Amino acid sequence: MTTSTPTKKQIRLQNKWNKLEFQTDSRSAWINGTLVTLSEPVRKVGWQWAMDATDFDKTIEPAVRPQEFLKGAGVRTVVLDPGHGGNDKGASSPRNVQEKLVVLDIAKRVKQILKSRGIRVELTRESDRALDLGDRCRKAAALKADVFVSIHANATANRSVRGTETFVLSLPGRYSSNSYGSGNPPSSVYNGNHYDIANMALGFCIHRSLIKTTGQEDRGVKRARFQVLRDAPCPAALVETAFLSNAKDEAMVIDPAGRDRLARGIADGISTYLANVKRAKK
Ligand SMILES: [Zn+2]
Structure with missing residues (x-):
């Protein structure tokens, strides 16, 4: 170079x-x-x-050469995990748009798109009901998931903050994106760390596709030790689609066409990742 x-x-x-x-x-x-x-x-x-x-x-x-590293990854089953549900509403917007409902709608749209491409897709929840974080990963394991994608929406006090960010599990002994320099980074190796390379390949494919499809502000692929990423039984990513606290992002998720663009971005990213896995096996 x-x-x-x-x-x-x-x-x-x-x-x-x-x-x-x-x-x-x-x-x-x-x-x-x-x-x-x-x-x-x-x-x-x-x-x-x-x-x-x-x-x-x-x-x-x-991120650059995923097809070189994904020989051992699977391609059969995608499990989508709409965040929150039931009593746990997740984030909400000033106009009371609720994360738990928005992300369920987006997940169902992603499922439709991927199913039309012949991919087996399951959801951790199909309705507005509470679901324990541990149960989400146990369900993915029981379904023999090859890909696990948790779908969320964000909110913060600063209403000007907007955009999309995609999380993959932090590396053992390395800081998470939002806690740099505070104490020593944990050296624990979680189940999800068995897929560090595939996690990044998956997260990058989804994030890149989402930004391209939606034109959302790019807040980057980040790392965190969220429980669903730590316990994931397969390569996993968690998408924060938009900020409900921001007027422009809120307008996008209220609009069915906006949710469709988000769903298409996620679905296309998963498809790209699966194509890379298939290429790695050749
Ligand atoms: Zn959430």
């Missing part, structure tokens, strides 16, 4: 196929234009800029 520095705080690596952009002294990186959060900042070591080797192996590589 050829290296250039478009600005003082930017490093760009590019070849015929891929473009990697890094912000110096920061964890933000753009892989072919899609934002990912690294576990450690790109830092100056001596005279050279350097990145954490684990970030290269577990974040950059699976």
Whole structure:
């Protein structure tokens, strides 16, 4: 790859196929234009800029060349997990648009699209009912899930914050995206960490497709130790589709066409991931 520095705080690596952009002294990186959060900042070591080797192996590589690493992954069953339900409403908007209902609707749309492509899809819940976090993963295991995607919507006090972010499980011994530098990062290896490479490949495919399909603000592929990601029995990602607390995002999820675009983005991302797995097996 050829290296250039478009600005003082930017490093760009590019070849015929891929473009990697890094912000110096920061964890933000753009892989072919899609934002990912690294576990450690790109830092100056001596005279050279350097990145954490684990970030290269577990974040950059699976996003850039997923077909090289997915030989052992499955393609038969996709389990979609609409967040919350029943008494647990999840986030809500100023106009009382409820996360639990929005994400169920989106999940059903994703199921329809994938089913029309001949893919077996199951939901952890088909109706507005409460479901324990542990039960969601146990259900995915019982269904022999090959892909697990949890679907959520966000809300925050700052109403100007909007966009889409996609989470995959934090790496053992590395910080989560939203808790950098606080204490030592946990070194625990969870069940979900058996799929670190596939998690990233899946999360990246879904996120990239979602941003392309919806035109949503790109808040990046991030890492967290959410329970459904820790306990997942297969490669897994958790999508925060939009911020219900933001007027523009709220308008999108109120509109059936907006929910359809979100569903199409998720479905296309899952399809791309499955195509990469199939290519890896050839
Ligand atoms: Zn949620």
